[in-house]
Amino acid sequence: QKEVEQDPGPLSVPEGAIVSLNCTYSNSAFQYFMWYRQYSRKGPELLMYTYSSGNKEDGRFTAQVDKSSKYISLFIRDSQPSDSATYLCAMSAGDFNKFYFGSGTKLNVKP
Amino acid sequence: EAQVTQNPRYLITVTGKKLTVTCSQNMNHEYMSWYRQDPGLGLRQIYYSMNVEVTDKGDVPEGYKVSRKEKRNFPLILESPSPNQTSLYFCASSTTGTAYGYTFGSGTRLTVV
Secondary structure (H helix, E strand, O other): OOOEEEOOOOEEEEOOOOEEEEEEEOOOOOOEEEEEEEOOOOOOEEEEEEEOOEEEEEOOEEEEEEOOOOEEEEEEOOOOHHHOEEEEEEEEOOOOOOOEEOOOEEEEEEO | OOOEEEEOOEEEEOOOOOEEEEEEEOOOOOEEEEEEEEOOOEEEEEEEEEEOOEEEEOOOOOOOEEOOOOOOEOOEEEOOOOHHHOEEEEEEEEOOOOOOOOEEOOOEEEEEO
16 A cells, blocks of 8 residues: 555646645654645646644645545645646655655646 | 756666766755656655765665765766666755755656667
């Protein structure tokens, strides 16, 4: 079983839609949760970072962590064509050498 | 501009011909790491380095070597490349002691024929 599971998509939505991206994990020791955005032919860039459980909001983006269910989500409000990318979740137990990545969900926002 | 620079961006080589992919960061980060990205498998760590002269294996180190002689540089060496090393490679760096995440390079697409 993989440490982190993520639906690969692709997910296609119309502009303006609310997008929900999710990851599940198996290691209850994970405490640090991140979302990366990766545009085609580019490296991943850090989008959101959350410690432990709860919500974090940054503009149109909201990250949620539910440690009891071992489930994390990224919500994108008022999605834009420029949000079209692959979104990767990543997590760590606090060993700063070790991050576990999901395989990524490809999102396409249609104008 | 703070960045991680990888070279080359694209490389096609033949089985067994030694190659080096360079990685350099200008953020004075202690920690650097190499990942490969394959469809359906996501990012898998090859090697990492906590600081100069300190390196350790990640999850998929077989067939790769690294060195960290200077803080800013962390080259990835394939002594005898094989077709199963065809992949997209990323170098990343971060400040040790934080789980805030990495700064990634733009990637090197390697094809071994």
